[in-house]
C-alpha cells in the first residue's frame with residue numbers, strides 16, 4: 001500500500017493549537033482507515049513543545065491502534081531539544097485508562113468502607129487492650145489536662161446553649177399548653193426533653209465540633225510530622241500516651257457537660273416560667289421533681305457516655321488514617337466531625353428505642 | 360561492607376523492601392562497628408530513609424534480617440523492644456519535635472517516661488543536653504519558634520537524653536545553610552570522638568560526609584553501589600559513583616539520529632519503551 005504524505009506548514013506552536021490539530025487530523029484519519037501516513041515537517045516554520053506534543057500524541061495514538069503514522073524531516077532544533085530526553089520517558093504508550101464503571105466504583109466504595117470499618121475496629125480494640133493493660137505511658141496528668149481542654153473549656157459556651165434551649169423548650173411548650181391552662185406542665189417538657197434527649201445531643205454536637213475536630217487534627221498533624229514515629233523510637237507508645245488520654249477525657253467530660261446542660265436548661269425554663277408564664281418558682285421546681293425520674297437522667301447519661309466514645313474513637317481513627325499532607329489533615333478533621341455526628345444520631349435512635357420498649 | 364575489627368553494632372543482612380510492586384531496597388547487606396561514623400549516601404528517593412526506618416523498627420522487616428546492638432529488631436516486642444529502643448537515639452529529617460511541648464519538655468520526655476529521676480534532676484539533665492548542642496537559651500521555646508538548624512539541635516538533644524550508644528540521623532544537614540550544616544556536622548564528630556557514640560547518618564549531602572564520615576555506603580536504586588572510606592569509594596569502577604562524588608552528571612543524551620529514527624519508525628511500537636529503540 002502506498003504511503004500518503006501529509007505536508008505540514010507554518011508554525012506549530014502554543015498559538016496554533018487548533019491549526020496543528022486540524023492539519024494532523026487528515027493524516028491520523030488516513031492512517032486509521034486507509035493506510036500508512038507520513039507527516040512531513042520539512043515546511044514547518046517553528047515547532048515548540050506544545051506543537052511537538054500534538055504530533056507525538058497523533059503518532060502514539062496511531063501506533064497504539066496498530067496503525068502506521070511516521071514523522072519525517074523533523075527540524076534539527078527539535079531533534080536537539082528531544083535529544084535531552086530519554087525516549088522511554090516520553091514515548092510511553094498513551095494512557096488507556098478505562099474509567100471504572102458505576103458498578104465497579106460502587107464495589108470500590110464498599111471495600112473502602114469495609115476496610116475503613118475494620119481499621120476503626122482495630123483502633124478501638126487497640127485502645128481497649130491498652131486500657132486493660134494499664135500502660136505506664138498513660139499518665140493521669142495527661143488525662144486531667146485533656147479533661148480541662150475538652151470539658152472545662154466547653155463550659156461557658158455549653159452553659160449558654162443549655163440555658164437558651166431551656167428557654168426555647170419552655171416557650172414551645174407554653175405555646176401548646178397555655179390554651180389548656182396547663183402551663184405548669186412546661187416543667188415536665190423542659191425537664192424530660194433536656195435530660196433524655198436535648199442535653200446529650202447538643203453537648204455531643206458541641207464536643208464533636210470543638211474537640212473531635214481538634215483531636216483528629218492534632219493526631220493527623222503529629223502523624224505527618226513523624227511525631228508519633230519519634231515517640232515510638234523513644235519507646236513511648238502513641239496509643240497509650242496520645243490517643244488514650246483523649247478518649248478517656250472525652251468519655252469523662254461529656255456526661256459532666258450533659259449534667260451541666262440539664263441544670264442550665266431547667267434554669268432557662270424557670271426564667272420563662274416565673275416571667276411570661278407567671279408561675280411561682282416553687283411550683284415549677286416541685287413539678288420538675290414530680291416529672292423527672294432517675295431513669296430519665298440515666299438514659300441521658302448513657303447517651304452521653306456513648307457519644308463520648310463515638311466522638312473520641314472516630315476522631316482518633318480519622319486522625320491516624322492521614323498519611324499525606326495538609327489537605328488530608330483538613331479532610332480528616334471534617335470527616336471526624338461529620339462521621340461522629342452521624343453515628344451519634346444512630347446510637348441516639350437505638351438507645352431511645354430500646355428504652356421506649358424496655359422501660 | 361565488612362568493617363575492620365571492633366564490635367559489630369549493626370548487622371544488616373540481605374534486606375529488601377517493596378511498596379506495592381515498586382522494589383525500593385534489594386538485598387542490602389552492611390555492617391557498622393562500634394565507635395565509627397558511617398554515612399549512607401545516595402540520591403534522593405533511593406531508599407535511604409526506608410532503610411533507616413527498617414533499622415529503627417518503624418517498618419516491619421519482610422526480607423532479610425537486621426541486628427541492632429546484638430538484637431534482632433524485627434522480632435522484639437514489649438519490654439525487650441523497649442530496652443533496645445532506649446539504647447539508641449534517632450534524629451528525624453524533620454526533627455519531629457512534639458509541637459505541643461517546649462524544647463525543654465521535649466528533651467525531658469524520654470527521661471520522665473523511662474527513668475525514676477526527680478523533676479529537679481531531670482531539669483539538670485535537660486540543661487546539660489541542651490548545652491551540649493548549643494541550645495541552652497532555647498529551653499522554653501516552642502518547636503514552631505525554632506529555626507531549622509535549632510530544631511535539628513533540639514531533636515539531637517532529645518535523642519541524646521538517655522545517653523545512647525548509637526545515634527541514627529536522617530539527613531542531618533539537609534535544608535540548612537552551609538554554615539549551620541557544618542556546625543551540625545562538627546557536632547556529630549564531637550559526639551563520636553568525645554562520647555564514643557556510634558553514628559549512622561543517611562544523607563545526600565557530600566559536603567557533610569566529608570566532615571564526619573569514617574566510612575560511606577553508597578546506595579543506588581535500592582542496592583549498595585559502593586562502600587569504604589571516601590577515598591576508596593572514589594576509586595570505584597562504577598562510573599555512576601564517580602559522577603555522584605564529583606557532582607558531574609553527564610546528560611544521557613540520546614543522539615539526534617535515534618529520535619529521528621524513532622519518529623520515522625515504520626513498525627508499531629512495542630508495549631514497553633525498550634522496544635522503541637529497535638525500530
Ligand SMILES: Nc1ncnc2c1ncn2[C@@H]1O[C@H](COP(=O)(O)OP(=O)(O)O)[C@@H](O)[C@H]1O
Nearest residue numbers: 378379383401402403404405406407408409410
Ligand atoms: N510508605 C511508603 N509507601 C509507598 N512508597 C514509599 C513509602 N515510603 C517510601 N516510599 C518510596 O520509596 C522510595 C524511597 O523513599 P525514601 O526511602 O524516602 O528515599 P530517600 O530517603 O533515599 O530519599 C521513594 O520512591 C518513595 O516514594
Ligand SMILES: [Mg+2]
Nearest residue numbers: 407408529530
Ligand atoms: Mg529521605
